Amino acid sequence: GESVGLHLPTLSVQEGDNSIINCAYSNSASDYFIWYKQESGKGPQFIIDIRSNMDKRQGQRVTVLLNKTVKHLSLQIAATQPGDSAVYFCAETLISSGSARQLTFGSGTQLTVLP
Amino acid sequence: DAMVIQNPRYQVTQFGKPVTLSCSQTLNHNVMYWYQQKSSQAPKLLFHYYDKDFNNEADTPDNFQSRRPNTSFCFLDIRSPGLGDAAMYLCATSRDTSVRGEQYFGPGTRLTVT
DSSP states (O other), X not given: OOOOOOOOOEEEEETTSOEXXXXXXXXXXXXXXXXXXXXXXXXXXXXXXXXXXXXXXXXXXXXXXXXXXXXXXXXXXXXXXXXXXXEEEEEEEOGGGOSOOOOEEOOOEEEEEEO | OOSEEEEOSEEEEOTTOOEEEEEEESSOOSEEEEEEEOTTSOOEXXXXXXXXXXEEOXXXXXXXXXXXXXXXXXXXXXXXXXXXXXXXXXXXXXXXXXXXXXXXXXXXXXXXXO
């Protein structure tokens, strides 16, 4: 039968406000995490990454926080802009395994920036 | 400049009619991946090539096959598409020696099955 699409978690923020997108990852052994941004009709685009030996990493307008105790990852976007509207996926992997990079994606969050 | 190129961007095929999606890369990466992404869902890995070595995910249906004739190109063949195979198909690449493990995605091919 025809599959039914899932409803993504959504987050709506006013332009100029800060956004916080959360993600719970599944594998406690994962040692590398990436946030991707996917705009409508496009492939995922790398935003920022973090290794498990860190708990915070900052980029341009974005910060990723990692809490390994509760297997939680968050993406903070400062001064959110209309161009930030997209679906955001977290992804986890184990890079110490030496094999090709198998990414496991989270379910995604739809961010909508309101004017 | 485009780094991971997918053609066509939109593909319509009939139920049961074989279809091939293509991906090319200018990054000279050793690893190429194919993902399936259905509406409002995360990308799901189908398989990947590490150079010429093919690695299939355990739950990838036999209906899906792949070919990598050289470093730059990788193809996804769907032998007998069903209605449930309608999805966005994403190609990605990564360097095998990359410490960061970053994957570069193409824009995707949206497949419609009629």
